[in-house]
Amino acid sequence: MPMVPDLAAAAPPACDECPIRHRAVCARCEAAELTQLETIKYYRSYEAGQTIIWSGDQMDFVASVVTGIATLTQTLEDGRTQMVGLLLPSDFVGRPGRDRAAYNVTATTDVMMCCFRRKPFETLMETTPHIAQRLLQMTLDELDAAREWMLLLGRKTAREKIASLLSIVARRDAALKTEAAQVVAFDLPLTREAMSDYLGLTLETVSRQISALKRDGVIVLQGKRHVTVPNMDRLLHEAGDDSDGGYLM
Amino acid sequence: MPMVPDLAAAAPPACDECPIRHRAVCARCEAAELTQLETIKYYRSYEAGQTIIWSGDQMDFVASVVTGIATLTQTLEDGRTQMVGLLLPSDFVGRPGRDRAAYNVTATTDVMMCCFRRKPFETLMETTPHIAQRLLQMTLDELDAAREWMLLLGRKTAREKIASLLSIVARRDAALKTEAAQVVAFDLPLTREAMSDYLGLTLETVSRQISALKRDGVIVLQGKRHVTVPNMDRLLHEAGDDSDGGYLM
DNA sequence: CGACGTGTTGATTCCTGTCAATACTCGTGG
DNA sequence: CCACGAGTATTGACAGGAATCAACACGTCG
Numbered sequence: 232m233p234m235v236p237d238l239a240a241a242a243p244p245a246c247d248e249c250p251i252r253h254r255a256v257c258a259r260c261e262a263a264e265l266t267q268l269e270t271i272k273y274y275r276s277y278e279a280g281q282t283i284i285w286s287g288d289q290m291d292f293v294a295s296v297v298t299g300i301a302t303l304t305q306t307l308e309d310g311r312t313q314m315v316g317l318l319l320p321s322d323f324v325g326r327p328g329r330d331r332a333a334y335n336v337t338a339t340t341d342v343m344m345c346c347f348r349r350k351p352f353e354t355l356m357e358t359t360p361h362i363a364q365r366l367l368q369m370t371l372d373e374l375d376a377a378r379e380w381m382l383l384l385g386r387k388t389a390r391e392k393i394a395s396l397l398s399i400v401a402r403r404d405a406a407l408k409t410e411a412a413q414v415v416a417f418d419l420p421l422t423r424e425a426m427s428d429y430l431g432l433t434l435e436t437v438s439r440q441i442s443a444l445k446r447d448g449v450i451v452l453q454g455k456r457h458v459t460v461p462n463m464d465r466l467l468h469e470a471g472d473d474s475d476g477g478y479l480m
Numbered sequence: 481m482p483m484v485p486d487l488a489a490a491a492p493p494a495c496d497e498c499p500i501r502h503r504a505v506c507a508r509c510e511a512a513e514l515t516q517l518e519t520i521k522y523y524r525s526y527e528a529g530q531t532i533i534w535s536g537d538q539m540d541f542v543a544s545v546v547t548g549i550a551t552l553t554q555t556l557e558d559g560r561t562q563m564v565g566l567l568l569p570s571d572f573v574g575r576p577g578r579d580r581a582a583y584n585v586t587a588t589t590d591v592m593m594c595c596f597r598r599k600p601f602e603t604l605m606e607t608t609p610h611i612a613q614r615l616l617q618m619t620l621d622e623l624d625a626a627r628e629w630m631l632l633l634g635r636k637t638a639r640e641k642i643a644s645l646l647s648i649v650a651r652r653d654a655a656l657k658t659e660a661a662q663v664v665a666f667d668l669p670l671t672r673e674a675m676s677d678y679l680g681l682t683l684e685t686v687s688r689q690i691s692a693l694k695r696d697g698v699i700v701l702q703g704k705r706h707v708t709v710p711n712m713d714r715l716l717h718e719a720g721d722d723s724d725g726g727y728l729m
Numbered sequence: 730c731g732a733c734g735t736g737t738t739g740a741t742t743c744c745t746g747t748c749a750a751t752a753c754t755c756g757t758g759g
Numbered sequence: 760c761c762a763c764g765a766g767t768a769t770t771g772a773c774a775g776g777a778a779t780c781a782a783c784a785c786g787t788c789g
Contacts, residue, residue: 305631307720313634315627326620333624360609367616371575374619375582377626378564382554384633385562385680389777423736431634433778438737455736455785471556638745672768682746687769704753704768 243274243345254321255295255345256369259361267359271351277301277338284324284336292346293325299342300420303334304428314429316373319403323369327353339425384431387471392430393440394469397450401460416459444469492523492594503570504544504594505618508610516608520600526550526587533573533585541595542574548591549669552583553677563678565622568652572618576602588674633680636720641679642689643718646699650709665708693718 246252246265257268277283283301296318303316315334324336356362383395404417427434444450449469451459460466495501495514506517526532532550545567552565573585605611632644653666676683693699698718700708709715
């Protein structure tokens with residue numbers, strides 16, 4: 232076992248073979264631009280539970296999540312914490328032009344990151360518009376997601392919050408499994424505590440509301456984490472959103 | 481009185497003389513680029529209380545707020561509403577590449593907007609990087625603000641929420657009046673109801689907490705809207721943020 | 730086995746929402 | 760001039776939902 236396991240670095244694959252090649256910040260890059268990116272990138276892995284970045288830390292890199300799930304959190308002095316972002320594969324971490332982290336970034340599963348040295352990346356952004364264009368698009372999407380979350384945090388009941396979270400995970404899961412199954416089943420990638428930080432609740436309330444949804448037949452649980460949704464419309468209705476589910480974009 | 485007062489259009493001034501020239505989405509544009517913008521822009525005014533855009537509406541333009549204050553709100557089917565953005569002069573409205581509005585936009589004071597026809601604006605964005613660069617910067621700032629607000633909505637008490645809102649208005653006000661006065665005084669640009677929509681509270685709770693802060697000497701009221709803060713540190717402490725007030729950027 | 734992390738459930742408190750009455754300001758019109 | 764109504768704001772009584780404090784269950788790992 233090496234002395235510095237948390238700095239684990241792996242030889243990055245060629246961008247051509249990257250699983251997030253077409254969705255990450257590099258999605259629009261052409262061959263020549265990828266060649267430039269190759270020279271400033273390196274891989275770095277983190278174990279589940281590990282803090283990737285502390286708020287206020289010097290940031291000498293920006294990065295894309297390649298595999299795994301990470302969270303962005305903010306805290307008040309007395310320890311109250313609020314998750315402000317959920318980072319999935321292809322999501323971007325860091326802000327070009329800013330040298331200190333504004334949030335804590337934590338790995339909730341094992342995470343692999345594709346890091347770019349910040350200064351060269353910023354230079355590259357100025358010379359090639361494709362990266363900036365893609366980053367703008369991704370940032371606008373994140374802003375929409377953040378605003379959707381503000382509605383949840385400010386106005387939804389505990390039950391609606393849980394149903395909303397389950398809907399979102401289910402929706403994302405359904406997007407992967409191409410077929411439109413009537414019965415949706417998935418694993419929750421978050422602990423009860425992480426869910427509470429996400430939803431602005433206590434973990435006890437999260438637990439109680441999940442039990443209530445189970446009792447009412449909205450969801451079926453196998454173990455603590457595996458969820459089956461017998462009737463997706465029912466769940467969406469419990470989430471309190473517009474019933475049409477009509478999403479933009 | 482014309483039949484369509486809400487479509488009031490005014491002859492826009494030259495960009496050189498625009499009060500938000502150096503802060504809006506056009507901030508980085510050069511003379512030639514401004515000339516192009518001039519050809520696709522037009523002014524439009526709205527009265528206080530008027531809805532500027534309905535969520536779901538066709539958007540044939542994007543725009544900058546020139547003067548006045550507007551709000552971005554989202555609503556649940558049963559009428560619960562949450563403000564998700566506060567638009568001040570120089571802020572940008574609309575999303576290039578999207579043709580339907582995602583939020584309600586409402587004028588809280590009389591508002592003047594500098595509108596750009598959407599299609600030509602999108603074309604311009606592709607050809608000149610300066611606009612996209614500035615828009616990226618502004619969007620990242622908004623994302624930071626949204627995340628700050630998520631912490632408030634999810635984890636702060638009613639009293640802390642009010643103190644936070646007052647702090648933000650006071651800070652913005654202080655930024656205008658260059659001198660660093662110890663005693664801060666300002667007018668609240670929002671009704672109690674707008675404040676409640678912003679903070680995820682009821683208007684009764686807003687009223688009660690403002691009264692409590694007044695009773696405790698944290699603030700002094702002249703009338704309903706004019707606020708004096710005898711001790712800014714005290715107010716910041718009540719807001720629950722890190723005491724150093726150390727902000728990034 | 731015992732410690733630890735994770736999750737569930739119960740009892741109780743209390744903060745905020747709800748419902749309701751009242752006050753204040755500002756126009757309008759008789 | 761004053762009555763009236765609409766919009767805005769304050770305050771009280773009360774109820775309810777989520778937080779808090781606490782006990783306990785389950786699985787894993789040393």
